[in-house]
Amino acid sequence: MxxxxxxxxxxxxxxxxxxxxxxxxxxxxxxxxxxxxxxxxxxxxxxxxxxxxxxxxxxxxxxxxxxxxxxxxxxxxxxxxxxxxxxxxxxxxxxxxxxxxxxxxxxxxxxxxxxxxxxxxxxxxxxxxxxxxxxxxxxxxxxxxxxxxxxxxxxxxxxxxxxxxxxxFPNSGWIRLDQDVLDQIADFRARRGLISWDETVRMLLADVGEVVT
Missing domain, CATH: 2.60.40 (Immunoglobulin-like)
Structure with missing residues (x-):
């Protein structure tokens, strides 16, 4: 060799x-x-x-x-x-x-x-x-x-x-978002009085007609 x-x-x-x-x-x-x-x-x-x-x-x-x-x-x-x-x-x-x-x-x-x-x-x-x-x-x-x-x-x-x-990341993960998108999601969460980010994303998916389980 x-x-x-x-x-x-x-x-x-x-x-x-x-x-x-x-x-x-x-x-x-x-x-x-x-x-x-x-x-x-x-x-x-x-x-x-x-x-x-x-x-x-x-x-x-x-x-x-x-x-x-x-x-x-x-x-x-x-x-x-x-x-x-x-x-x-x-x-x-x-x-x-x-x-x-x-x-x-x-x-x-x-x-x-x-x-x-x-x-x-x-x-x-x-x-x-x-x-x-x-x-x-x-x-x-x-x-x-x-x-x-x-x-x-x-x-x-x-x-x-x-x-x-x-x-x-037990039972979780993460994604990067632009600051303006994150600000809009945070504002949506505050206006709806939602408790968690998971609940916020589920609500957004429900609003556009996606199936949420």
């Missing part, structure tokens, strides 16, 4: 972080046969939605992202979920590290909307790696790049993501 190879051993939900976070356990193998002092590692995490099946409820939930089912051959394409980085300590041959994957429940983020629509199964991920490798060269430090084709696939259980979100 020559060059570097990456594999994802596991992805777990961190229970005690301030914000939602997954942690990927990575194994890095280097076949160059030299002592590595450190690696500044960058990673793009992509979701590949075309690699899994969707039931009727999930297809309904994904309508806003991918359109009608008949269009999925054109619209179901890989998309970027997040970018993250870490520093790898020195090693020879192989090592295992933890890569933090910070997440959000913001529905303006396409990854959050996609994951929220899934009921079960797994999320097909591809991690694309890049970065700088520092070694001992003939005149001090040597530098080389992580090969451009380094990647690893992993099927993240939907239950892991849901467990992480539930620990930070």
């Amino acid at each position: 020559s060059g570097m190879e990456f594999s994802v051993l596991d992805v777990v939900a961190e229970p005690y972080t301030v914000a939602p976070q997954l942690t990927a356990r990575l194994r890095i193998e280097d076949g160059a046969g030299e002592r590595i002092h450190a690696v500044v590692l960058r990673c793009q995490v992509r979701i590949e939605p075309q690699r899994r099946h969707y039931d009727a409820a999930e297809r309904d939930g994904l309508l806003g992202l991918f359109g009608e089912r008949e269009r999925w051959s054109d619209t179901l394409r890989p998309f970027l979920w997040m970018q993250c980085n870490t520093t790898v300590q020195g090693f020879t041959g192989a090592t295992e590290i933890d890569l933090p994957l910070p997440c959000t429940y913001d529905f303006d983020v396409i990854g959050s909307r996609y994951l929220h629509a899934l009921r079960d199964g797994t999320v097909p991920l591809t991690l694309l790696f890049s970065g700088t490798v520092f070694t001992k060269g003939s005149a001090g430090f040597g530098v080389r790049q992580v090969p451009w084709d380094c990647e690893a696939r992993y099927d993240l259980p939907v239950a892991v993501w849901r467990r992480m979100i539930a620990s930070h």
Whole structure:
């Protein structure tokens, strides 16, 4: 083996972080046969939605992202979920590290909307790696790049993501609104004497004839 190879051993939900976070356990193998002092590692995490099946409820939930089912051959394409980085300590041959994957429940983020629509199964991920490798060269430090084709696939259980979100947003979520829209909703709530934001949104949906349960 020559060059570097990456594999994802596991992805777990961190229970005690301030914000939602997954942690990927990575194994890095280097076949160059030299002592590595450190690696500044960058990673793009992509979701590949075309690699899994969707039931009727999930297809309904994904309508806003991918359109009608008949269009999925054109619209179901890989998309970027997040970018993250870490520093790898020195090693020879192989090592295992933890890569933090910070997440959000913001529905303006396409990854959050996609994951929220899934009921079960797994999320097909591809991690694309890049970065700088520092070694001992003939005149001090040597530098080389992580090969451009380094990647690893992993099927993240939907239950892991849901467990992480539930620990930070139990039975709830959040969306961003423009200030003027928020002011109008707050005024509506005050004029109707409504107690909570949930009750306010339900009343607004009822006013436009939407079914509220």
